Amino acid sequence: MNLNIKIKDQDFVLHPFGAAYWPEKEVLLVADVHLGKVSHFRKHGSAVPLKSTSQNFIKLDQLRKEFDPEHILFLGDLFHSSMNMEWNMFEEWIENIDNKVHLIAGNHDIISPLRYEALNIKVYPEVKVDGFYLSHHPEEMPGHFNICGHIHPGIKMKGTGKQSLKLACFYRSSNQMILPAFGEFTGNYIMQPEEGDRIFAITGKEVIPVN
Structure with missing residues (x-):
């Protein structure tokens, strides 16, 4: 179940x-997919199921079907490292979609921008639009609300006794929202909310506001 929020009207x-999804701009925002990470793990002997390589594309296609965005904007770390078999999967995916795809380069995005340009994907260091500052790393920009990734935010929820559960989350503060990592096997950084911050945990099936 989705959750609708307002930021700067x-x-x-x-x-x-x-x-x-930002309906006024018809843009789908996705952070930290880390394509190729599954292949990287398998190359170094980790027992990661091969079918996991397709999960990111399956989820992206479900989002495309649900929102039909004109634009898909990746907020950095689209790929985990250098090219591998998942680049070929990505090329095939791009050839079969009609959305305009953009990338804000992250610290893991070491693949040449020329490769993206050949696929008609525009690469930017950051994007400013209508009072919003879209970046990979969390940044402060006077007069702008920052939407970013990089951190892989998570929250640890405690139950009765010693029960606890770690979930990825959207992390919103007064002038910033950090998106959770989209990719499989990316891990989370447990956030320590300050007064006024808002947490929206994700389970894969619903978005849950957390007090």
């Missing part, structure tokens, strides 16, 4: 997969 739809 703009609508944002938070999705349980960890993406956010």
Whole structure:
């Protein structure tokens, strides 16, 4: 179940997969997919199921079907490292979609921008639009609300006794929202909310506001 929120009089739809849809701009925001990480793990002997390589594309296609965005904007770390078999999967995926795809380069995005340009994907260091500052790393920009990734935010929820549960989350403070990592096997950084911060945990099926 999605969750609708308002930021600077703009609508944002938070999705349980960890993406956010901005209907006024018809743009789907996705952070930290880390394509190629599964292949990287397998190359170094980790017992990661091969079918996991397709999960990110399956989720992206479900989001495309649900929102039909004109634009898909990746907020950095689209790929985990250098090219591997998942680049070929990505090329095939791009050839079969009609959305305009953009990338804000992250610290893991070491693949040449020329490769992306050959696929008609525009690469930017950051994007400013209508009072919003879209970046990979969390940044402060006077007069702008920052939407970013990089941190892989998570929250630890405690139950009765010693029970606890770690979930990825959208992390919103007064002038910033950090998106959860979209990719499989990316891990989370447990956030320590300050007064006024808002947490929206994701389960894959619903988005849950956390007090």
